[in-house]
Amino acid sequence: QVQLVEYGGGSVQTGGSLRLSCTASGGPFGLYSVGWFRQTPGKEREFVSAISWSGSSTNYADSVKGRFTISRDNAKSTVYLQMNSLKPEDTAVYYCARSESLAVVTMRQQYGYWGQGTQVTVSS
Numbered sequence: 534q535v536q537l538v539e540y541g542g543g544s545v546q547t548g549g550s551l552r553l554s555c556t557a558s559g560g561p562f563g564l565y566s567v568g569w570f571r572q573t574p575g576k577e578r579e580f581v582s583a584i585s586w587s588g589s590s591t592n593y594a595d596s597v598k599g600r601f602t603i604s605r606d607n608a609k610s611t612v613y614l615q616m617n618s619l620k621p622e623d624t625a626v627y628y629c630a631r632s633e634s635l636a637v638v639t640m641r642q643q644y645g646y647w648g649q650g651t652q653v654t655v656s657s
Contacts, residue, residue, distance in 0.1 A: 535560035535646040537629050542651030545619055549655070553614040555629030555648060563607035566632045568644060569614045571625035571653075578628065582614060583637045592637045597623075619655045626650040 541553040555567065568583035582593045582603040591603050602615040612629060630644035638644070 535562075535631060537631060537646055537648035539627065539629050539648045539651040542627060542653050544654040544656065547620060547655060547657050549619050550615070550617045551619065551653060553616065553627055553629075553651060553653075555612045555614075557610040557631065557646075560646075562610040562631065564635065566634050566637050567605065567612045568630050568632065568638070569603065569612075569627060570630060570641060570644075571623075571627045572650075573625045578641055580639045580641070581627070583632075583639060584612060585637050586635045590637050592639055616653070619653075621655050621657050624653060624655050626652050 536559045537555055537557050539555050564586055566585050569581040570578045571581050572578040580594055584591050584603045584605050588605045600618045605612040628650045629648045631646040632638050632644045
């Protein structure tokens with residue numbers, strides 16, 4: 534059974550940076566695309582970014598484009614999300630997820646394995 538664990542959440546001020554990590558265990562990781570999603574109370578979980586199995590292809594939500602960077606190290610079974618120029622509206626619980634696809638996918642339903650989430654809070 535694949536297990537995903539996120540690290541790196543915390544509290545920062547507007548304009549600050551955080552780097553989230555997602556480490557997988559218990560199953561194949563390097564063969565599948567991985568995504569980051571986020572959720573705030575009362576709202577749907579929304580797509581943030583995703584990366585293909587090789588790392589050669591990425592996708593970002595318009596709201597984070599130019600500020601967030603996704604990358605992966607398959608040797609470490611880890612995906613990273615570097616978040617710069619953070620805004621209060623980035624405050625959410627961030628989840629990583631593994632899909633069943635080689636290619637980048639953006640729909641929540643295309644991901645079968647999820648981490649427990651890590652809180653990111655950006656204060657003004």
